[in-house]
Amino acid sequence: MYYPRKLKRDFRITGFIPAIICISIGALIWIFIGQREGVYSVSGFFILYAAFSLWIFIRTRNQSYLAASVWQLFFGLWLTTRFSYPLIPGIKSELLALLFFLFIASTIWLFYLVFTRRAKWKGREVFELASMSIETQSDGFTERPHPAGKTVYSGSELKGFAEFLRKNLVAMPYFEVNQIVFVPVKMEDEFGYIFSPEKFKQNRSWIAFDFIGNVTVNISKKDYIGYKEELSFDQLCENLGKLFIEFMNYYRKGEAERILYKLNELGLGLTY
Amino acid sequence: MDFKEAAKLGSCLSKDYAEDLFRLLATYESISASEAGSRVNIHIKTTQDFLEDLYGLGILDREEVYEGKRPYFRYRLKVKQLSIEINLEPFSQNEPVTDIRLKLKIREKKNIGARFTTSRSNDYISNVVIWTGEGRNRTERKINLSMPQGKFLFHLPFPTAEPLSITEIMKNAEIDEVNIPEIVDIVNVMIEFGVIEST
Numbered sequence: 001m002y003y004p005r006k007l008k009r010d011f012r013i014t015g016f017i018p019a020i021i022c023i024s025i026g027a028l029i030w031i032f033i034g035q036r037e038g039v040y041s042v043s044g045f046f047i048l049y050a051a052f053s054l055w056i057f058i059r060t061r062n063q064s065y066l067a068a069s070v071w072q073l074f075f076g077l078w079l080t081t082r083f084s085y086p087l088i089p090g091i092k093s094e095l096l097a098l099l100f101f102l103f104i105a106s107t108i109w110l111f112y113l114v115f116t117r118r119a120k121w122k123g124r125e126v127f128e129l130a131s132m133s134i135e136t137q138s139d140g141f142t143e144r145p146h147p148a149g150k151t152v153y154s155g156s157e158l159k160g161f162a163e164f165l166r167k168n169l170v171a172m173p174y175f176e177v178n179q180i181v182f183v184p185v186k187m188e189d190e191f192g193y194i195f196s197p198e199k200f201k202q203n204r205s206w207i208a209f210d211f212i213g214n215v216t217v218n219i220s221k222k223d224y225i226g227y228k229e230e231l232s233f234d235q236l237c238e239n240l241g242k243l244f245i246e247f248m249n250y251y252r253k254g255e256a257e258r259i260l261y262k263l264n265e266l267g268l269g270l271t272y
Numbered sequence: 273m274d275f276k277e278a279a280k281l282g283s284c285l286s287k288d289y290a291e292d293l294f295r296l297l298a299t300y301e302s303i304s305a306s307e308a309g310s311r312v313n314i315h316i317k318t319t320q321d322f323l324e325d326l327y328g329l330g331i332l333d334r335e336e337v338y339e340g341k342r343p344y345f346r347y348r349l350k351v352k353q354l355s356i357e358i359n360l361e362p363f364s365q366n367e368p369v370t371d372i373r374l375k376l377k378i379r380e381k382k383n384i385g386a387r388f389t390t391s392r393s394n395d396y397i398s399n400v401v402i403w404t405g406e407g408r409n410r411t412e413r414k415i416n417l418s419m420p421q422g423k424f425l426f427h428l429p430f431p432t433a434e435p436l437s438i439t440e441i442m443k444n445a446e447i448d449e450v451n452i453p454e455i456v457d458i459v460n461v462m463i464e465f466g467v468i469e470s471t
Contacts, residue, residue, distance in 0.1 A: 137432045139382040139383050139431060139432075140382070140430060140431050140432030141431075142380055142388075142430055142431060143387060143388055144380070144388045144390075144397070144425075144426070144428070144430070145394060145426070146430065147395075147426060147427055147444070176392075178393050179393065179394065181394070210393070210395065214395060216394050216395065218390075218394075232432050233430055233431070233432050234429065234430035234432050234433035235432075237430070
């Protein structure tokens, strides 16, 4: 099914910057010091990056970051065995074969997660879905939050819902005394969230579910101007609230996979 | 006593030297500003202003006397007790709110540039900041809201939404009818500042 895109394209390459830096440094070392040192430095970077990915996995509980961490680790280790004078001398050939096998297996696992969109931060999908069937109307923006209605759920259901959205990178939850605030994170914005979640939340769009069933929505100016056209602001807020209420209802019925299906059905690119 | 007179008397009583001057006024049959000022060790002009204020409030009597070339006033205490009694009834805006006012359809005005600060719990507005004027004359006005007012503004329709009546918004916000006067008051203020438009 074709859905017209309402958000502007995002051409940022934030996600690739660490890899570009790492490979550039490796290339410079290769040129000025030597081939072996260059490859070993890239290997070192990948092992360090594996630790970083593991840290993101701990924060988000998203499987793809665990897969990335494992892949980066095995790739880094595999690189060290590529020369006739390996970093660890006397390493057994069976161990090398096992390492290669694990590297290939982790590559397949990672690719599977990437191509099934498990590794995608789904903020753009959320905003695209919220903007469907909304007419254009100018000068509607206001910084006020919008009461999006009421729904029924228990405290444990809300916490479970929050964990689900976090694990699937739909929206990052902020646990507060009387509510849970969900902040959708778009691809290329993820490092902002990972490095400084509290700062990230400021001036962002959010959807808050309190523990008595009230749902409140706030759309930030940054996200509003991310749309190609000026959309009717009240409708947009209402749709975003309804979307999350619908997500909650799916979750309560045990049909949480439908949330991911709806988001993935939009068919947005894997890297934006 | 009206509010302005009470404020004037309050201001007089709050002066550091007020007790000393009243002691003199209560002790002396009559006293001039120069005598009282020199006795309390304050400037004659300060004393004169204080005594004139009390005369204006009807607490002192004064008599013009002539000694040589310059006439001057001698002041005499008229009362033995001071009391401040202010009727606050006229301040109340609890006049019956008409149906027409409650049926007024309102919504937020477009491009007002006001800043609404939400409470920590995100379920009401705690204050509204409005900027008025241009250039150097631009001033910021912050209006802190009561809880019912905050809930009311939280449920106020957005600039592009259909306007709703005050009654409908109050119903959505679950505000009690006893809060109608303060809601109408904040609506009037917001209309005055151009934050809300009525249709």
